[in-house]
Amino acid sequence: MHVHILGLGPIGTLVAHHIRRTLRPPHIVSLIHKNQERADKAENVLGNRILAEYSGVAVPSTGFWHEAFIPSHPQTPEQRRETFREHRNRAKIQSLIVCLKTHQTLPAVGSLYNRITPHTTIVLLQNGMGMMELLNRELFTKPEYRPNFVLATNTHGAWSKGYMHSVHAGIGEINLGIFPPEYNPGKDGEKVDFERSWEKKNELSLDDIAPNPNIVQERVKSSGKEEVNLEAEDRMRRFKSLRATIEMLTRLKSLNVSWRPMRQVNTLMQRKVAINSVINPLTTIMNCPNGALFHHREAAQIAMKLCNEATTVFYQQHRREMKRAKFHGENIGYRPFPRELLAHALLYEVKRVARITGSNYSSMLMDARKGNDTEIRSMNGYLVGIGDKCGLPMHANKMMVDLVGLRTRIPLISSTDSLSL
Known part of the structure; x- marks a missing residue:
């Protein structure tokens, strides 16, 4: 297996360290540097x-491969085709773990x-x-040519003491969810279901992603002939790296990595984006650590307004998804709106996170202090986008x-700067 890691900040470096100590050679871990x-x-x-x-x-962990890329603006389809022709012989990427900030991705x-x-x-x-x-x-416009996507939430705390x-600083967990592909290579257009075992056993199975290639190879060797049908062959080839990536990441026990149903991970992501959409912008505007916010009544009032808006758009999104599934005849059963996304629950979690990270400065504030772009458009901006659609x-x-x-x-302005009136 060959894993590439893009984004070598605190979390990317931490994940790379644990992957390298888990994946022994001849497996390869490549770090993609900014330059x-x-x-x-x-x-x-x-x-x-x-x-x-x-x-x-x-x-320490050692034995990495190193690459570099030059950040560029997104290419037009014609430019991408030309780039592809120029570099068609370069090694294709099997598994890419992206730990960059959203505006850099x-x-x-x-x-x-x-x-x-x-x-x-x-x-x-x-x-x-x-x-x-x-x-x-912007990039993968045709569903049949899109890569497999795994969405993840992280609650570990880390900071950089130096490059690499x-x-x-804080033990948390990482939860993974596989986004179902829009293109389905199954028989007669049958949808691929990576979570088929969940409804029966309340647990997920790697075999629902793709057949185990090692077992398939053993069957071939023992029987002297191929014992897997063409559909299984195609599925194994299409989702081989997806199965290997999930299997590899869930072996990172020190990082408490779990593979969960996508709807659970989506709820975790929604809750986190709502929390970040309160703490990050308020600490950035006020230039203060997380714990300083809720000593003041005004912060709680603003936070309640932000949480109410987040709950409203998530509820409308939930209703639309249920109606869409019913329209397409999908038997997903009744799914109540998650209680953890209710406004009072979000506000409670905002205050709890602010309290336990009281001495920390948000990443958005640190970016603002440096005059860098922030992730505001993938937090509050994301909520605004859903609101506009609804x-x-x-x-x-x-x-x-x-x-x-x-x-x-x-x-x-720092406290040491002089002011003139």
């Missing part, structure tokens, strides 16, 4: 190793476009929502988008 200078530094200056620090003890994945095939598996391990839809809209040196006013979230945008354009 060749960083790739050379990682390989030659830093000794081709990652340091993951726990309670002051740095644990489209150009970065676009630069790898010629190496991504329908057999590739892309894991989106990021904050925010809507990135898969954006990639499909991540400090694991015809719902999103005044509080729209205000957050505008204020954070303004904050990144007007530099934060």
Whole structure:
């Protein structure tokens, strides 16, 4: 297996460390750096190793491959075809784990476009929502040629002590969900169901993704002939990397990785984006740590408005999905709206997260301090987009988008700067 990791911030570095210690050679773990200078530094200056620090003890992992890409703007279809012809002999990517910030993802994945095939598996391990839809809209426009997508939520806390040196500051968990493909290679157009075993056994099975290639090979060797039908062959070829990626990631026990039904993961993602859409923009605007927010009544009032809007759009989205399934004759049964997405539950979780991360500064605030772009459009902007589709006013979230945008354009003034009136 060959795994590529795109985005070497705290979480990307931490995940790369655990994958390398779990996947022993001859399996390959390639790190994709922002530029060749960083790739050379990682390989030659830093000794081709990652340091993951726990309670002051740095644990090394070694034996990585290194690549570099030059971030570029998304290409037109004609440019992508030309790039593909130029680089058609370059190694195709089997499994790509994306740990970049959302606003960096489209150009970065676009630069790898010629190496991504329908057999590739892309894991989106990021904050925010809507990135898969954006990639499909801009890059993978035809459903039959799209890669496999795994969406993930992460609650681990980590920060960078230096390049390729991540400090694991808070133990959490990673939950994976496989997005069902729009293109179905099954017989007579039958939809692919990666969660078939869940309804019967309340657990997921790798065999529902694709047959185990090792078992298939053993059958062939023992019988001297192929004992798998053409449909199973096609499924094994199409989803081989997807099965291997899920199997590999769920072996990362130290990171508490679980594969769960997509609807559960989607709820977790919705809850996280709602929480981030309160804490991140408010701390960015006020230039304060997370724990400073809810000492003041005004913060709770603003947070309640943001949570109410999030609940409203998620509820409308839920109703639309249920109606769509009924219209298409899908027997999904009655699914109540998740209680954890109700406004009071979201507000409780916002306050809890702010309290337990009280001394932390949000990543959005750190980006604003540096004058960098933020992830506001994949958080509050994502909620505003759903509201627009449903015809719902999103005044509080729209205000957050505008204020954070303004904050990144007007530099934060330090206490040491002199002011003149």
